[in-house]
Amino acid sequence: MSQYSEYTNEQIHTMDKAHVWHHLTPAAAAEKGMPLYVKGEGLHLWDADDNCYLDASAGGVWVTNVGYGRKAIVDAISEQLMELNYFAGSMASKPAAVFASRLLEKMPGMGKVFYSSSGSEANEKAFKMVRQISHKKYDGKKRKILYRERDYHGTTIAALSATGQSQRRDHFGPFVPDFVEFPHCFEYRSQFGDVEDYGIKAAQLMEEVILQEGPDTVGGVIIEPITAGGGVILPPEGYMAEIQRICRKYDILLIVDEVVCGLGRTGAWFGYQHYGIQPDIVTMAKGVASGYAAISCTVTTDAVYQMLQEDNGDKLGFFRDISTYGGCLAGPAAALANLNIIEEEGLIANCAHLGEVLLQGLHALKEKYPMIGDVRGKGLFCGIELVLNRETKEPVDEAVAIQIVNACKEAGLLIGRTNRSFETFNNILNMSPALCITAEQIEDILNILDRVFAKVTL
Numbered sequence: 001m002s003q004y005s006e007y008t009n010e011q012i013h014t015m016d017k018a019h020v021w022h023h024l025t026p027a028a029a030a031e032k033g034m035p036l037y038v039k040g041e042g043l044h045l046w047d048a049d050d051n052c053y054l055d056a057s058a059g060g061v062w063v064t065n066v067g068y069g070r071k072a073i074v075d076a077i078s079e080q081l082m083e084l085n086y087f088a089g090s091m092a093s094k095p096a097a098v099f100a101s102r103l104l105e106k107m108p109g110m111g112k113v114f115y116s117s118s119g120s121e122a123n124e125k126a127f128k129m130v131r132q133i134s135h136k137k138y139d140g141k142k143r144k145i146l147y148r149e150r151d152y153h154g155t156t157i158a159a160l161s162a163t164g165q166s167q168r169r170d171h172f173g174p175f176v177p178d179f180v181e182f183p184h185c186f187e188y189r190s191q192f193g194d195v196e197d198y199g200i201k202a203a204q205l206m207e208e209v210i211l212q213e214g215p216d217t218v219g220g221v222i223i224e225p226i227t228a229g230g231g232v233i234l235p236p237e238g239y240m241a242e243i244q245r246i247c248r249k250y251d252i253l254l255i256v257d258e259v260v261c262g263l264g265r266t267g268a269w270f271g272y273q274h275y276g277i278q279p280d281i282v283t284m285a286k287g288v289a290s291g292y293a294a295i296s297c298t299v300t301t302d303a304v305y306q307m308l309q310e311d312n313g314d315k316l317g318f319f320r321d322i323s324t325y326g327g328c329l330a331g332p333a334a335a336l337a338n339l340n341i342i343e344e345e346g347l348i349a350n351c352a353h354l355g356e357v358l359l360q361g362l363h364a365l366k367e368k369y370p371m372i373g374d375v376r377g378k379g380l381f382c383g384i385e386l387v388l389n390r391e392t393k394e395p396v397d398e399a400v401a402i403q404i405v406n407a408c409k410e411a412g413l414l415i416g417r418t419n420r421s422f423e424t425f426n427n428i429l430n431m432s433p434a435l436c437i438t439a440e441q442i443e444d445i446l447n448i449l450d451r452v453f454a455k456v457t458l
């Protein structure tokens, strides 16, 4: 007997419509009734009417890296909660200690893990670290954080202040001072036309902003290793190394937001590891526990940790921060079981291999359908950019992307899209199936997309 057995699906829909305020959803859409998913297994989801879907969106927003229905994770959580569910994160716990040390084995060069419970929060911690370091070392001066056009870093006001997506920011200003945007590195829509060394040129756009602001005022730069919600944008050749070089030159902390790319999504433990850089701070959430529990981490080098321990006379000699749910022991217990699954099932290698198969399949669809202007991806993280004209790259209207997402759903496939993020560039579909996907399921995804694209009306 579950807690809900006394309710019919109809009653659940009625209660939902009456009382639940759905994320990102206008009232008119909610009034029609939202999908009611009731079960998941592997990559499959079932709704209350017993329709089955292949989920290529990892829970809608790149979360369920190891798929649905993982008993090992549920058991690990349940055992931990029966033993001890909570004590504040200022104390030691078995799951937090063991997960941190196992995580750091995957992140050479990093030294400490600070726990909280969402991606936005993990980024807030990083910003607060930069600010506290600026007070301790630079009399509060080196406090600005630079963020990149098209990147997203979260829903809270400071994280949104660090977000380069105009429509997400609409109506929420004024923003927190001292967050400054620098230009994107999206080669498909290059600021310089077709140039050989685009990656270097794009990184130098960041240096220009540092120089305009004054290097002695800039304390941190935050980037996504691969921009997710902004359109699955991979860094161009040479870009990441140049960003790191510039940060080092001006003594600026490099923060890499791995909230989407972390824990295997791109075919490496972390996205930044493809590009040979060594960040100062790495943030992560989503795939850390694949949605079985709410957990996020702000991981720093020992050097960053030490900067915050120094006792400079009357100044604070530690990072003065706590999140209540950073102490909930379900998080690291789930994260440890999640990490064990990724390792034992070889999911990073599966992701790299089948991600390549998916990408090749999408390139084949591009040959067939002129409205596919660009296909890009790394591991099981792919984007399809839709255009009206391949020469001019004029984007299709958001309605076309919505039409395709809906048609895929009708055909039993869940995919994602840029969702009211930019004025004109909500034209990108994305896919991020669980890392345990099979070759047959990749084929199913490609076949459904093929059938859907054949029927799209512009």
Ligand SMILES: Cc1ncc(COP(=O)(O)O)c(C=O)c1O
Residues within 6 Å of the ligand: 061, 117, 118, 119, 120, 121, 123, 152, 153, 154, 155, 224, 228, 229, 257, 258, 259, 260, 285, 286
């Ligand atoms: C790159 C990135 N950073 C941060 C966040 C915020 O994470 P959360 O929604 O867990 O606060 C997101 C959410 O989509 C994200 O995509």
